[in-house]
Amino acid sequence: MKKLLEHPEKSARPSKRADAQRNTDALLKAALAVFAKSGVDAPVRDIAQKAGVGVGTVYRHFPQRSDLIVAVFRQEVDACADAAATLAAKYPPTEALSRWMLRFTEFVAAKRGLATALHSGDPAYDILPAYYDGKLRPAMEMLLSRAAAAGEIRAGVAPGDLLSAAVSLCRPAYDVAPDHTKRMLALLIDGLRYGAAGGR
């Protein structure tokens, strides 16, 4: 038998040691930076050094290299999803939607390296699309329904459709003007406005 919930603590946390928690955070931060600079194929040793820990510590927190990649990806998805609430509180509905979609495309563009790793066939990444969808779709749904309730855009738009539309807009971003994505996004938002109930 194991003692569980001896002290309820904060909540569903098995009470980690302080240094362990610090190193987990440092590793996620370092991995984010190293992946951005050298791609997802960067050596684990580089990440360990950047975080100021030994490789053993990396593997204590993330038993496989892919676990670290997944964790970074989730962290970024979470940040992007959280931005939806922040923007909704700070801007009028449609502007919040517009700003969030810009934020989302930035996320997609920055994570293209990760995306190719996801499609590499490694089953370690199979869970990610579901996580991605479960977090980002509700965020977009919230923004959409607020804007629709305010009569600023038409109702009945599927959030998933809009997400994948935004993703595909980022696709040909190689040899195209740097503001191409922004312009396409603006077009998309205008398209939503077109059949609005308010009919302004």
Place this chain on the structure above:
Amino acid sequence: MKKLLEHPEKSARPSKRADAQRNTDALLKAALAVFAKSGVDAPVRDIAQKAGVGVGTVYRHFPQRSDLIVAVFRQEVDACADAAATLAAKYPPTEALSRWMLRFTEFVAAKRGLATALHSGDPAYDILPAYYDGKLRPAMEMLLSRAAAAGEIRAGVAPGDLLSAAVSLCRPAYDVAPDHTKRMLALLIDGLRYGAAGGR
């Protein structure tokens, strides 16, 4: 100064030693088999062993691992393109077209492992899409124009469109009936017949 074209030989061949040519062939054959069994990430040593040579010999013929992958891919593309002429000689125009498209989808399905390697971002594979296109598009163009000239299908169909249509038909071939691709192909051919000049 180097002596060149001392004996004109057969043609554009720098006259390779017989054993070298034998080993090149053996390596291509072995690589094809190993890639099919263990995927494109199979170790070079496995391929060397299967071909009955040392690793040094592999690198003499294919300076990089990716060169071997590219060579196998080209060989398969060539075989598929050559099949077009064979089929055109043996069958009536539209049946030749139909049979070749089936052959082509088999090629695509078998090379899915290679395809993900192609999209890995490694610049070593950048030449392949052009090669692929340059070989397969003319093959399909020939079959199409023959069938059109015979009045069996409509004219003015872009070969590239048909190729990518066939490719996308192969895409969701995971959890679907095994003859799904065949049925979709038949549909495609029927669609071509629809506006035929002969109007049979």
Place this chain on the structure above:
DNA sequence: CGTTTATACGGAACGACGTTCCGTTTATCA
């Protein structure tokens, strides 16, 4: 035929990487 020589061969060796192991350090709690 032998001789010669450019060419190809085999596999040990190297460096980089993911991952494991274990002796040492440290946070936590009584």
Place this chain on the structure above:
DNA sequence: TGATAAACGGAACGTCGTTCCGTATAAACG
């Protein structure tokens, strides 16, 4: 403060891709 479970660091291991070099041999010549 001392005990103890947890976490740490980095040397070490096995597997890669790739290189190197002594050996073998195909082929051209006498």
